Amino acid sequence: MSFDVDEDILQDFLIEAGEILEQLSGQLVELENDPDNSDLLNAIFRGFHTVKGGAGFLSLDALVDTCHGAENVFDTLRNGGRQVTPELMDVILQALDTINDQFAAVQAREDMTAADPELLAALEELSKPGDALPDTASTEPEAEAEAPAPEPEQEQAPSSAGGIDEMTDDEFESLLDELHGPATVAKPEPAAPTPSEPSPNSSDSDEMTDDEFEALLDELQGAKSAPAKTEPQPEPQPSASNDEMSDDEFEALLDALHGNDAPKPIAAKPEPKPEPKPEPKTESKPEPKPEPKQAPKAQPAPKAKAPSKKPSAAGRGAPPAETTVRVDTRRLDEIMNMVGELVLVRNRLLLLNSNTNDEELGKAIANLDVVTGDLQGSVMQTRMQxxxxxxxxxxxxxxxxxxxxxxxxxxxxxxxxxxxxxxxxxxxxxxxxxxxxxxxxxxxxxxxxxxxxxxxxxxxxxxxxxxxxxxxxxxxxxxxxxxxxxxxxxxxxxxxxxxxxxxxxxxxxxxxxxxxxxxxxxxxxxxxxxxxxxxxxxxxxxxxxxxxxxxxxxxxxxxxxxxxxxxLTLAILPTLMVRVGTQSFALPLASVSEIINMDTKLTNRVDGQLTMIVREKAIPLFYLNKWLNRTQPENFDPAAGHVVVVTLGTQYVGFVVDALVGQEEVVIKPLDRMLQGTPGMAGATITSDGGIALILDTPSLLKQYAKRYVNR
The missing domain is CATH 3.30.565.10 (Histidine kinase-like ATPase, C-terminal domain)
Incomplete structure (x- = not known):
């Protein structure tokens, strides 16, 4: 398998197919619980069909084969040829797993593994109708996949020229069928212009000759809408040889082929001087060419064409601009990192401003604080999913x-x-x-x-x-x-x-x-x-x-x-800044339950562990300076300091610290390679006073220093 294709095209396929495959897993389970949901059946069919089409364009043959087999099964299901059963869904889900594996190989730019032949054989067998209705089953799955029957909800779509913007794959394939099949119908007699069924000898070829296409245009644009008069026209209006087609003419062509206007039988190339019989009730859509001698009864024709003028080039205006852009997640991470640095500068300025009396500077810093907060929220929103x-x-x-x-x-x-x-x-x-x-x-x-x-x-x-x-x-x-x-x-x-x-x-x-x-x-x-x-x-x-x-x-x-x-996010962390000795540490604020003053009268030892009674419940108590400073300070006072109560699931643990600094939002910076893996440390940050503080990982800290409480 070669990936010698435009990288943008490949990325577009990977994004679109990835989203479809994510949806298919849930849709298949939902279909098993609601097997009569025709909308869901059609959605799943289109999902496999779309992935197959993109894979075929990129010549991913193994992926095409698997998608084609699953697509054929769902074409049979939606046409009533089979019923949704758990056994059938087992095979389809196995096929989806194979497609996901093949898709993952494409993402990794690796060679795909072809689907198991037994799986493909099972899909082919399931694509054959079983207990099918006589008029709905088809025995040629490949033909069904290429020209599926129109969906019920699509047939009920409003008939307007503007509907061209909402044409589905099935409707477009039906349009091609109209162009390729009926174009060779035998030329009807001029005296009998009523619609007729296509000839059984109609060609199945996918190619149209120039004469057939010109005849089609003549019939739908010129001959079909010719004014009811006896004088022969020197030239069909408009000429089929004209290379330019107006929006109204193209939409009229689509209306005729798409079912919005009953088409007349398509004739072969017209004779040089056609003389159609006038029909008083013949519906016509003449081009905007005034006829002074035309009878008044021919005037309603332009009214019937009025809706097709609304979406014309003059009325539509410029197409809407793109509202989305694809951005590499690494770029978003870089932006988030820079916003984090800005937050640190903001914190520093707020601290400096608290020590000055400059009113104008205070206003500027307050404004910077608001803008930084809004920017931080907006950038975080871009990372949200x-x-x-x-x-x-x-x-x-x-x-x-x-x-x-x-x-x-x-x-x-x-x-x-x-x-x-x-x-x-x-x-x-x-x-x-x-x-x-x-x-x-x-x-x-x-x-x-x-x-x-x-x-x-x-x-x-x-x-x-x-x-x-x-x-x-x-x-x-x-x-x-x-x-x-x-x-x-x-x-x-x-x-x-x-x-x-x-x-x-x-x-x-x-x-x-x-x-x-x-x-x-x-x-x-x-x-x-x-x-x-x-x-x-x-x-x-x-x-x-x-x-x-x-x-x-x-x-x-x-x-x-x-x-x-x-x-909500791991990029910026609200913390409680504490001081142990001369060093600052940050405790994640989400785990902090409360803060109380140290009182040795409330302490006691249970099973050798120092505990403190907080609202009639004993919680284990740990002095962080014993863990983090390794050496006992000479002036250590066990009755001094504050107790920060943190929660670990259903457990409460008290950390004794020397001083409280306050609440602060910090940006987590990874530790240097030499310090990575240090027990109890989640990272580092720059404090508002310009210093460096280590961010404590409470569970890891307890695992290292208080193992008896790890599993409680």
Missing amino acids: PIRKVFGRFPRVVRDMARNLKKEITLELEGEDTDLDKNLVEALADPLVHLVRNSVDHGIEMPDVREKAGKPRTGLVKLSASQEGDHILLSIEDDGAGMDPEKLKNIAIGRGILDPENAARMSDEEAYNLIFAAGFSTKEVISDVSGRGVGMDVVKTKINQLNGSVRIESQLGKGTRLEIKVP
Whole structure:
């Protein structure tokens, strides 16, 4: 396979085909649940047809073959030749997987692997009608694919000349059929100009001779609309040999061929002096050529043509300008980085202005603050994508798992238009897949079990997204069996994850979070779906890396709900700036619950761990200067400082710091290569006073220095 084509053309194909293939997965699952939806059938057919056309233009033969096979099946389905069945959808989804693999190879500029011959044979077999209606089935799939029947909704389109801008592929192919087929109909007698059926001997050739095309133009533009008079015209008006055609004439031609105006029989090349019989009721569309002697009854003809004048070149004006432009995401990242630098300068100026009394300077800096904030919001918006790009894969995931596990499950999606940062969309894909698979495998019961429990046989999995301030809330909810906290505790004790004393003190919500512990699994038998105890641990680790949190609610026998909360963007991070010794650190503000003054009277030791009572609940307490400074300051006072309470899922942890600086928006800068991987450090930033502060990664910090609390 060669990619010696224009790069712009290839990129256009990759973008268009990529969007279509993303939609097809969800559309196919929806069609299986609603097999009588003709609009959906036609949309899927057009999707495969469009991808095939683009691939054919680029000579991607392997991709063309697979798309062609799937296209033929859907042409048979929409013509009533077959019915949508789960077995048929299994083959089509397998074909879609193959198309996606081939498309990925094109994206990577690699050679494609041809589809499995057995798959192509299965598609060919399914494209043949089975239990077909006598008048709708066709036994030539390739002919159907090249000239599909007009769609019902397209036949009902309003008949106006302006409709040329809304012509579908099927209508255009029908137009070509009219041009290529009936053009060779035998010349009718002048005395019998009524329409006739095409001759059975009509040529099937795709080529028209010059004489046939001129005859077509003569009939539709000149001979058809000739004024009703007996004097022979010296020359057809307008002449078919004229190379220029007005908008009105072209639209009249399309009207005649497209069905908006009943066409007259197409004759062969006219004789030099045709003498058509006058017909009083003959509908005519003469060109704007005044006839002084024309009878008044011929005047309504221009009125019938009036609609075709509205979209003419004089009335349409200039075409609308392009409103979109394709930009490389790396360019957007560079712009976002520069905006981040501008935010840092803004912060610096705000701090300097607080120490001066210059009113004019204060006004200028305040204006800069507003403009910078607006610019930051606008640039962030360009990086936003709807979470639909992630949600779109789940109908297929749930459908395949349900068939594999012999379960009956319905998936509901809400908030698909919720926007969040492009990087977050990509980062959330795998965690959400794990959670949805977990709901299907562990949550939803078998149909017979549900029926015995008084539930519908079909289980429900609901995936939703919404924006809450500067965060996105995602939830995965099912109406399955729910979780038993006591069973979870016993499994954790048996696997050595938890000791009995800690288990006895655990609340139900804390017990639910045991599923995120490394190596924890409720499955006794390992399968290709679950049972290895790594999925949920990966989920929590990934969400923590995104500065997000996970919360679980469950009720035994009723179902489970998981909530994920992540920031809108990772580029600019709201933080709480603190000081430990002489060094500044930044804590992600999203994880900060509250700040209280240190009071040794409220502290106590539990199992050797220093704790502090906060609203009748003991939380573990850690002095950051012991972890981060490595050496104990000479004037260290354990009763001084402030306690910053942070949340980790359902757990609360208190960090003792020496001083509070304040809230600040920072731009995350990656650590140098020598410092990358430092435990507890997510990056660095420049503070408003021009210094450098390290951004703390709270989960990683606890894993390094307080491992006994990692899995709690």
